[in-house]
Amino acid sequence: MENLDVARIFNEVADLLEIQGANTFRIRAYRAAARTLETLPTPVAALVAAQPEALEELPGIGADLASKIVTIVKTGRLPLLRELSRKTPATLTALMRIPGLGPKRARLIFDTLGVKTLPQLEKAARAGRLREVKGLGPALEQTILRGLGQEKAHAARVRIDQAEAYVRPLLEHLHGAPGIRSLEVAGSYRRRRETVGDIDLLVCSTRPAPIAERFVSSPGVRQVTARGDTRCAVVLTSGLQVDLRIVPPRSYGAALYYFTGSKAHNIAVRRLAVKRHLKINEYGVFRGSRQIAGKTEAEVFRTVGLPWIPPELREDRGEIDAARDGRLPRLVELEDIRGDLQMHTVHTDGHETVEAMARACRARGYRYLAITDHTKAVRVAGGLSPAGFRALFRDIERAQKAVPDITIFKSAEVDILEDGSLDLDEATLAELDVVLVSVHSKFNLSRAAMTRRILKALAHPRVHILGHPTGRLIGRREPYAVDIEAIVAAARDRGVLLEINAQPERLDLNDTYVRMARDAGVKLVISTDAHRIDELAFMRYGVDQARRGWCARGDIANTRTVDAFRRLLRR
């Protein structure tokens, strides 16, 4: 029973309670608990076994939900859920996923037409029976029919790099509108989450009408779903939803703050405001009807006694207390990075020579790089034998002479074999400046076996870095089952560095695990795993996730000077 399974059950309970018209705060409690579980790095099943009393320490989980978690983990089910679905068909919750349908209308449709599944809903809508229900009409019937068709596309979040690609032309088009004082992307995009569900655009202007007009007529707009004076929403041909808000200067900071979220963070801050008899909304901070702040985000924070909090931290994971106590970390920045410690060349599956990669790294301002071509077990990548590595080393030495003002580390991405041994002989390992190890095969070992495998590799005295530690590919492959806490502990004890792989499809470690490692005192590296020159630019995605994991410059090893980094390797 994984954390996500427990969270799903709580969300299911919340859905059914909503349909049954239960107390909204009780519903909110189940959703808050689900959210806590979704982002909790520690498996809740382990807590239940080791220290169940710790469950009640988790935010939004009290005595009752703690005991329900224990029940779910031990029995795999929750009696309350069964009880609720006796009163209301559990299939009704699927209806709520359709845009335009919420708990009230799902219930209404069930009560009046007996519709309780998606196929029945579609049949009723096509037959024009929905419009006969009091409170519904033909327009809603059309919305529902459209929604039924798009139901699947709707669910998918897109990777941050894809979102950037979709948004770029839209921003360029909008910039041509008159009267725009500023234009920013807010939402999870601004918080730099690894994926985004939609795009929130914010424009500062005193003349909204022409901007809204230009927005809804942007190229790539498939459908306009809302069209108001200050708010519009469209769906792009890619299926991505884009919301636009237009606010005047005196509200811009408040709106930017508000639409950056996260929702949980905003709610926590608004609670602070309520205590001070203030009201925060997207137009500003108000005492009674008088606006006392709103031009900038910093103003908004100041009214509740907080310094400005970087967007990447706004997840209600302790940043508000830390800000209040002056404990916010000074987050690492892209400019702090002095080297890139994973990349491939023509010697294996890369597209560039060693020298070309070295020159490109130097052009980025780096002081060092590691050439980490594959070892022989990774056949699909053309992994190198010891003889192949000797040729690579000669090439590195030659490139080093040609590009003297950047240090090229001899390295390898050494495959961790199924039994945890390394796919390279001791003599070649001894020649490497940096030993990076990672898993490329047998992803479906048991959790215990995978953990043993990686721990054994980390115990090898020559290993410096564990690459892409969970093996996931966003949207394509789940992380392999592994005890990440044990790996973090081993990395801490042995001084092994954990990689944040900056490929936007990997972002591995993810933000939650980065935070866990950083809190444990483990040092990390951010590497691009570049296979071509333009992929060296992925570094910023890795930095984003390091920031989301609360990392300061000191937590990231490749912010050090080349000498300091060498000293760290010797340790």
Next chain:
DNA sequence: GCCGTTTTCGGCCCGACTGTTTTCAGTCG
């Protein structure tokens, strides 16, 4: 159902847009 520098009881974040209604409920973010 949770939670406490107001509180162990009584609060719990806030507003825009749509479609339906004829003053507003429901949905959405």
